[in-house]
Amino acid sequence: MRVLIVDDEKLARDRLRELLNDIGGYTVVGEAMNGAEAVERTGELNPDVLLMDIRMPGMDGLEAAMHLMGMENPPAVIFTTAYDQHALDAFDVNAVDYLLKPIRKDRLAKALSKAHKLTMKQITEINQARPEPAERTHISVHLRGNIRLVPVPDILFFLADSKYVVVRTPTEEHLIEDSLVNLEKEFGDRFLRIHRNALVATGYIKGIEKSPAGTWQISLKNLDKKLDVSRRHTAQVRRWARNRPMSA
């Protein structure tokens, strides 16, 4: 069985490696230091199971698992944690495997022998159970069976297009299967609804101007494109413009 070890602490990774060596029958195909790396490595190395710490800088283990579940053939995930009371209660409720640090060899062997794939539902419920339900740091985009992570701070806008949502960064454009309603709920403090089909990152708004046709348009930093503000959202956009911090 091919194992990917994910932990931000080197000695914690070493320990897992040694324990796996002791147990035998498992190959460590690689290591990752945070959630984003874990998602990348999983795409490259195609492991059967991930041993993944929950608390990591940047992207944490739960979010990484969320992105992984979107893969065509996701690996099994066993979480490791030192102490994470709220998450652990939710893990028990949703029958998700986890190991408590310091990790014991017999527990590790048992967890690996019955390692199974997570479902999106399990992960979402665990996330909801946390004191502050997390918003994703990245959006995962599927490219020919592979996962690409787009950091949320890089995103200029989301544009709904019949079945898909277009994710636009200064340099790239991707399609994701999500709804603007969900995205707005999750990233509402970072994005502004300007149209039934558009959410714009407030940090990238350069100005609001009137088009020759008399409607309002938003111009963006880093991209030469104007987005229409619908009549229904004009009041909301103008309210935002009045309250925006001076530095922006």
Add this chain to the structure above:
Amino acid sequence: MEIADKTRPWIDRLKVYGRNLEQRLGRKMPSVETPPNGQSEFLPNFCAGEVVFNVVVVAEMLAIVINLIIPRNFISATPLQDLLLLSIFIQWVALAGTAVLCYTRKHLNRLPNLRALGMAYLLLLLTTFTVSECTILLLWAVGRLRTPFPEWYTSFHILNLTISAIINGLLLRLFLAKHELQSRTLSEARARLQALQSRIRPHFVFNSMNIIASLTRSAPEKAEAAIEDMADLFRMMLSQDETLVPVKNEIDVANKYLALEALRLDNRLIVNWDVGKFPRKAVMPVLTLQPLLENAIRYGIEELPAGGTIDVRLWEDNDQIHIQVSNPLPKTKSKQAKSTPGQSLGNIRQRFQSHYGEQATLTSTEDNSRFTVTVVLPTRGGNP
């Protein structure tokens, strides 16, 4: 007999309610007494088996006392029959009152304390009146009374309400006092636990143990040193809050803590020390420096994939110890960091307050993606 039949479903319902509550009590003691916001409720839980039992006992005692003082042949032929009828009536009043409070408690507890108490009291009197009225109507309905307004109608109500006012007042007072005592003990215990947990952060402890387990194989000497550091650190964490220690000792402890964190965070943690000259008598409360460093690591270094540098400056000036700890901050705050570093400083600030009163200050600033905490303490410990 009809009265008894009427009361049975009530009692059954109460029993079921009590049983459910007992189950909940057995599983999670604090959750019953305390709502999620951590504030203790004013009115106790009247559906609890213990309270219901007490109510029944007191009501029965009242029935016996009344039975002893009323003239014979006043209600019925034999004293035993008197007692039976009195018991049924009083139990009915008592249990109905308990049930009313049980169901309205949630709403009453939203009111200010005094008004909640007043409302509860009025509800009990209203219950007494209603039950008395029902009794008369029932007797009339079964043909034992010729009219729903017998000549003793007014005196019956006045008597019942007076007795009810006295007994209910006493009982409410009793239950409230007991409830207050319970919730105070509970909140004290919780505060103690919280204080201990804020000192010994479980996340740090278990991660460190995992690291030590890893080191026992690869580098036994390092593991040995780590265990020694941890022992010293724990000794400090378990010591009395009031202990004042020389500045040098505090720096030693902080270094032991940093050695452990360095094992964990590897090359992600760099600490720059800048320690000025201190008179030998300069003291500070035990574990003043370590929590500041822990804060810097938790909200700074741990959240940065590449780590960063913590700057620690200590100097003495004008009979005051100045401590300044600054750490880098992650650009986009991740989920755990949402509770900003400023919030977790509350505990530390509280400790200084209890030690020094207004003589100590703790300020924090955030600029250029660095977070800086500055603490100023009187050099000689000061007097709280």
